[in-house]
Each structure stands twice: as C-alpha cells, then as structure tokens.
Amino acid sequence: MLTEEEEGRAKELNFSVAQVAALSAAERGRLYEDTKGFYIPDEVDSGVKPVARQRVVGLTVRGLLDPQPAGPGRRTLVLTDEGREALALWERAHRAGLVTHAVKDSRAGSLAQRRSAYTFLSH
Numbered sequence: 001m002l003t004e005e006e007e008g009r010a011k012e013l014n015f016s017v018a019q020v021a022a023l024s025a026a027e028r029g030r031l032y033e034d035t036k037g038f039y040i041p042d043e044v045d046s047g048v049k050p051v052a053r054q055r056v057v058g059l060t061v062r063g064l065l066d067p068q069p070a071g072p073g074r075r076t077l078v079l080t081d082e083g084r085e086a087l088a089l090w091e092r093a094h095r096a097g098l099v100t101h102a103v104k105d106s107r108a109g110s111l112a113q114r115r116s117a118y119t120f121l122s123h
Helices: 004-013 017-027 053-061 081-095 111-116
Strands: 032-034 037-041 048-051 065-069 074-079
Touching: 004 081, 017 037, 017 048, 017 053, 017 065, 017 074, 017 081, 037 053, 048 053, 053 065, 074 081
Parallel strands: none
Antiparallel strands: 032 037, 032 074, 037 048, 065 074
C-alpha cells in the first residue's frame, strides 16, 4: 500500500519501459559504457543490447545513475541512493496498478544541461 504522497511521487517519475530496463540493469551492475556507447550484456546470446545515450544521460541528470570507473575505457553505471528509492517506488506503484509506463522517456533539464552533465567515453 502506498501513501498518497508516494503515489504522487511515483506518477511524477513517469518512467518508460526502456528507462525501467536501464535502471534495473544498473541495479544489477549490468549497465556499462565504453568507447562504443552504452550497453547491457545480453545473458541469452552473449551479445550486448545497446542503450540510448540520451536515456542514460537523462537518468544521470536526474540523479538516478552514477558512472563508476570499471577499468581502462569502461564504466559501470550504478544506481544512486535516489535511483534505488525511485526504482523501488516505481515498481511498487506499477505492481499496484497506480502508474503505467510512459510512451517515451521522460526528460530532465534542457538539452544543453543534459549535454554538459556527462562526459562521454565515446565520441
């Protein structure tokens, strides 16, 4: 059961399916960046699933992801405390039928803010 305040916060998150997938991968330590871009390893066929650059930047700008060094030319994106709380709240609200996935990614800040907020390994 969520309080009215929690339900309101969950609705404000307005996550898309792809954003939840990226956050869930980060929660498991499975969201990476290298010089080719962002990806989640595919556990089924040993390949990788690319993740949109702006999706990761948007979640980072919102304070939900934190890039951590993971060796030369590679980073692991992990959930911040705020990201962990947001994902848990979203999942609870979604299971309760109180929120639905946004059709497209919710954005944070202006394009200029998002671009300046992250130094990419890839060009």
